[in-house]
Amino acid sequence: MTNPTVAEAWVAAPLKRLMEDARLISGVLLYPSGRAVGQFGFSNAADVMSICALTSAINASARELGRQLDGKPFYEMHHAGAERQVFMARASAAAQEFLFVGVFDRESSLGVVEIYFGEFQKALEKLLPEKQAPAVGPSGDFEGELNRSLDALFGPIGKR
Amino acid sequence: MRAVSQVVGSLSRVPGVVAAMVVGAADGLIIEASQIIGLAAGAPDTRKHTAALAAYLYSKIIRASDAARLGTPAFMRLEADKAHICVVGASDVVLVTIVTPDANLGRVRLDMMNAARDNQ
8 A cells, every 4th residue: 555645734644544444445535626635546647637526526416416315415425346345425624525535345344434434534623724725615727726736646747 | 034123132132242233244334233231321332333343353254264274254252351242144244242241152152153043
């Protein structure tokens, strides 16, 4: 396992712990706008870019579906594939919301991932810097935001 | 298998059993669980954690047993300072009990094995 690469240093430790404890193969922490905050298990910025865009869109759809079916947004989603499984959930720290998507296989289980994700969320609440950068809502420049966060994770294009 | 609620109900009535659960073997999620006997008001409910980690541990025990060419494990007991955790596999579920140290472990084991056998 490689250590997570992060755009915001304070998430590195909890993300590493989640990765190790839940035995995740890969994962991405992002803002609901699609801006990546940290990742592990990926070596290609394009993969993270796709995951951020898809996760952001899935979250928006699931949130609305939850509202319509249950009166409130769904909290987490799980998809069990033949070999690998995807866990996707919202984490909030103070008023700040994050999305997390992680991939695991038979080396872990949904129950184990849920437990350690709960601990991860508590760690985020505890560690969230008081002076958080305010630009977390959608700015309208989705592509620009995404590219800036990918530059922070993988280095500027051309140097990756 | 008997209805999972029956399995949980009968196991939780065995003397010394603090909690009994039927847990998904693959996902570690609780299918049915009894209340924790003697849980103080306001104390955290640890059943979800116990279930997930016990099922996970049991899956590793299966692999270890297989690697050592011992066959399928029949019964797992984890002894801690304050209680024991007992696990028995039953097809695609595992039975998990939390048991006091002074409990009749033979009786707990027999009842768990019988419940698991009914599921084969």
